[in-house]
């Protein structure tokens with residue numbers, strides 16, 4: 001028996017990497033992991049006499065698990081956002097940030113299509129960068145084609161970690177991965193202007209080794225579900241709020257209707273960006289009004 005990591009999954013086959021070699025395996029028979037679906041990123045025990053007929057035996061406990069893309073044991077979420085086509089959306093950035101914070105995955109923001117911007121919009125993007133970096137997020141405004149500096153900055157932040165790309169279709173995820181790994185020659189798509197959204201050109205999930213890092217491309221998705229997030233946890237997913245919340249009058253302040261709220265005061269003075277607070281209120285509302293899964297009958 002050997003231990004390895006699933007780096008790719010396609011039509012029932014799991015490709016397990018160990019010591020520079022990849023073994024094609026399946027989960028079949030009286031397979032101890034039958035209640036669990038193996039995911040890309042899983043550490044597994046497997047048996048194999050050759051490179052194409054391995055059997056998965058067991059899955060090690062996961063550090064975390066994402067549904068979209070379906071991967072496990074991820075350290076970094078790279079939010080790939082285009083500056084235009086589709087337009088940059090701080091709402092979407094904040095949604096991804098909250099989602100990743102909740103899963104204890106470190107976010108990195110990577111902005112593409114900066115080459116298509118005029119001076120004014122470039123200045124707006126720089127203002128976003130200053131704000132997001134002031135609250136602890138790395139934000140890369142990439143040139144195109146991406147310079148060594150942009151690519152190396154990204155790879156250095158990831159270090160030896162595993163990362164996934166996230167972001168809308170047409171944001172430039174596959175284009176970025178191709179620049180990091182030209183030998184991949186991933187398919188990239190032109191934006192369909194008629195539909196106003198890109199074609200989905202990326203379909204399966206795979207962790208690619210790039211330097212010491214592992215990076216997975218993913219098919220684009222335009223939004224992300226916040227269903228797993230509890231209302232009471234939401235304030236802790238905004239680091240700009242966390243930094244000041246001890247100065248709120250009430251412990252457990254939700255920063256909504258409470259008096260002497262330091263967060264609301266900070267929004268007034270501009271210390272906290274107003275768009276961040278507006279997004280917080282929108283997410284709060286969304287979580288708060290979400291339909292309960294079960295309605296208990298009263299006896």
Ligand SMILES: Nc1nc2c(ncn2[C@@H]2O[C@H](COP(=O)(O)OP(=O)(O)OP(=O)(O)O)[C@@H](O)[C@H]2O)c(=O)[nH]1
Pocket residue numbers: 112113114115116143144167168169170171172173174175176187188189190191198199200201202218219220221
């Ligand atoms: N001008 C410019 N074009 C870019 C840049 N990055 C990507 N593109 C173009 O944007 C289009 C979409 O890029 P993709 O890499 O396919 O986008 P994706 O995020 O992988 O899209 P999905 O796989 O559908 O999720 C392609 O035509 C790319 O050439 C950039 O920085 N500047």
Ligand SMILES: [Mg+2]
Pocket residue numbers: 173174175187188201202217218219220
């Ligand atoms: Mg793609």
Ligand SMILES: [Zn+2]
Pocket residue numbers: 245248249253254255256258260261262263264
């Ligand atoms: Zn408060």
